[in-house]
């Protein structure tokens with residue numbers, strides 16, 4: 001059955017009012033989505049935080065009259081309707097209509113991230129097929145992009161990689177497709193581990209080449225390459241562990257760090273690594289280096 005989908009661009013403080021108004025206007029479902037692939041980390045207990053730019057997607061039955069619906073919403077929100085889009089969508093498409101915005105992207109020279117439902121623009125490139133599921137990591141966020149560009153520039157043939165905070169598995173899978181022998185992923189979120197396994201399968205990577213673990217079960221092995229796109233706080237707290245999981249001469253790339261946090265993170269890693277100059281993209285940075 002086709003549906004009428006209303007998409008509203010809102011800020012977190014508007015969420016409750018608009019969710020209530022949409023339900024009252026007859027929406028059969030209301031979903032919140034990140035408009036910019038921004039991570040939300042460690043919410044305070046008892047809170048349900050939303051992204052600073054959130055999209056609210058509401059589905060109405062196809063027979064719903066658009067003009068009547070907008071009039072009703074306008075009254076319910078005291079005339080302050082935010083910017084909106086209305087479209088008619090097929091039943092099988094509605095959950096995934098947002099994916100239209102996720103297009104193939106190239107990182108560095110060889111690597112493309114290709115949504116799993118899209119044809120690869122360059123069949124001869126290194127194409128990573130991705131369906132992020134509920135986990136973070138599509139390449140649209142600057143922190144992921146910084147790590148993918150770094151990986152594309154490395155000689156990874158035959159190396160072992162550790163992806164700390166693997167999310168969708170994007171960095172580990174990219175490493176494997178770029179020639180790594182094996183990648184290990186770890187994440188505190190079981191949905192991320194599931195998404196990583198699914199995305200590995202989608203790229204023809206056998207489970208033995210990309211085992212994933214909750215941090216408490218992560219084997220204490222040393223990798224040749226370690227990537228960690230987490231956040232400055234955890235990266236500083238984890239610096240000793242992260243350093244212990246890279247062999248001498250191995251390489252590290254960290255991201256999830258805001259430009260103003262770069263010095264604090266560099267200070268925590270400086271004693272273990274010969275650090276490269278900090279790379280920056282849209283206010284986020286990457287810190288990389290070689291294990292002493």
Ligand SMILES: C[S@@+](CC[C@H](N)C(=O)[O-])C[C@H]1O[C@@H](n2cnc3c(N)ncnc32)[C@H](O)[C@@H]1O
Nearest residue numbers: 039136137144165166167187188189192229230
């Ligand atoms: C910004 S996402 C990065 C995902 C993917 N690696 C990427 O680059 O797009 C950070 C991920 O780290 C995970 N995470 C946060 N703290 C962690 C910790 N202490 N140990 C392991 N994973 C952690 C989160 O659950 C999330 O999936």
